[in-house]
Amino acid sequence: MITTTDLTKVYRSRGREITALDGVDLHVREGEVYGVVGQSGAGKSTLIRCVNLLERPTSGTVTVAGQDLTALAGRGTRAGSALRKARTGIGMVFQHFNLLSSRTVRDNVELPLEILGVSGKQRTRKAQELLDLVGLADKAKAYPAQLSGGQKQRVGIARALAGDPKVLLSDEATSALDPETTRSILQLLRDLNRQLGLTVLLITHEMDVVKSICDSAALMRDGRIVESGAVAELLATPGSELARELFPVGGELPGTDRTVVDVTFHGEAATKPVISQLARTYNIDISILGAAMDTVGGRQVGRMRIELPGPFEENVVPIGFLREQGLQIEVASGAEAALRAANDGNPIKPANPIKPTEPTELTKEGAK
Known part of the structure; x- marks a missing residue:
């Protein structure tokens, strides 16, 4: 479902070059929950932002659901219509929720649908369905300031599902939450994976996240993937660094x-x-x-x-x-x-x- 080939991202600033991704090869199968784990600065966030081309790779290819997104990107800094259309099949959940404080919960969920040009009644019905799916049907008219951290993240997940994506990307979605809330959000992601057939790619620095819901995992260090595979197989592999970390x-x-x-x-x-x-x-x-x-x-x-x-x-x-x-x-x-x-x-x-x-x-x- 998600494949990156020899993916490289180099940032240039004041005559210096910083390599955030150094030839990353990643393969995420359809319908699985795949975790990318590593310390801060390993390149995890850059990788996940390159998957939906929020960051343009310096070189290499990104293929999602059979589409080569790097071929759709073009040379300009703005995303063209083909890339924007492809992105509707990719949902994104952020670490700090990124909700608009001036809009109600339902209006926040409706925002992607507004951008897609969906009519008002359809937007409202779809948003209410999604809020019910994430357990917040009774919070539709509330504002973000009235919600707990876990509830805000559920709104963020509902918003990410508005375009009926096949792929859900999670960028440290639980790192700002307490342990009990983290467990509930992880269970929600696993339930959505099973109910909707979503392919979930998440990045984290917490090994407990990998143990809780991931089918497969990769360990990143210094912009490279140093180990990857099905979690059960890694645990059965003598010398596995991920097994020792888990x-x-x-x-x-x-x-x-x-x-x-x-x-x-x-x-x-x-x-x-x-x-x-x-x-x-x-x-x-x-x-x-x-x-x-x-x-x-x-x-x-x-x-x-x-x-x-x-x-x-x-x-x-x-x-x-x-x-x-x-x-x-x-x-x-x-x-x-x-x-x-x-x-x-x-x-x-x-x-x-x-x-x-x-x-x-x-x-x-x-x-x-």
């Missing part, structure tokens, strides 16, 4: 006499007592250094950092046991990579394999 786990890395392992589990594995099984099976003491768990896309997902006694070569078999349970495993101390490099990339064989122990009377009693 589910941070603490714990200091030890010396060579201990092995620290990051374990990612989801689906059925999230409900199994795998760590206790590991401890009983191999009769080893396991320290849990940190853990995080949440629900992503309706599935329970979590990460855990555990510490095993002994260096990596003594823990190959227990680590293999975890992998056999369907868990994603990453050796956080980096010992595995070092050993593989020293072994010319060949599989590592443990010097002293740890064998499963027979259950003792104590462990039998514990199992009962």
Whole structure:
């Protein structure tokens, strides 16, 4: 639904050049909620404003719903009729609402329809339908100053839907809201995505937003996308930076006499007592250094950092046991990579394999 190819944006000021976007390739599928996350200055806002050509890219292409918007832009600074028509299929929700204080809630929602030349009665009926959709049917005659922050953002969302868009862009739409209101707005966006078949592209610096509603996500840094993909797949990818950001786990890395392992589990594995099984099976003491768990896309997902006694070569078999349970495993101390490099990339064989122990009377009693 949304594709950018080698997208570049360079700002020039007083003889200096600042590269805000540096060859960004993005692909958002129809009907999904796609989050772009990154710190301030990463290029997120510039990217989303280039998608609807509020900012003209320096180079590269932007395609939305099969239309190459960059080809419609022309060379002038003003948008031509073809680009304006294409933009009616793209709604935009802003961080600071951008409502007109002198107009009522309904009049604010009607504004895009006025610009499109829709008649008065049709505008009023459409605006009232949209306000009902976002839960503000009783606020039609109120003014923005009489609304809470969450209500103002709902008006902004209703206004963005006035042109029956296929794509909804959200520019930090929840960053000015308190946590409870943020959750309600995110749920509204997800409901609209499902009810109307909207494709939603949102930018945020909050990882909780990605966990709450995003099907796919991209991590931006210094004007580039450094990682992207379906959230569920990223969580299952060892070494994923986004996975570490979404589910941070603490714990200091030890010396060579201990092995620290990051374990990612989801689906059925999230409900199994795998760590206790590991401890009983191999009769080893396991320290849990940190853990995080949440629900992503309706599935329970979590990460855990555990510490095993002994260096990596003594823990190959227990680590293999975890992998056999369907868990994603990453050796956080980096010992595995070092050993593989020293072994010319060949599989590592443990010097002293740890064998499963027979259950003792104590462990039998514990199992009962």
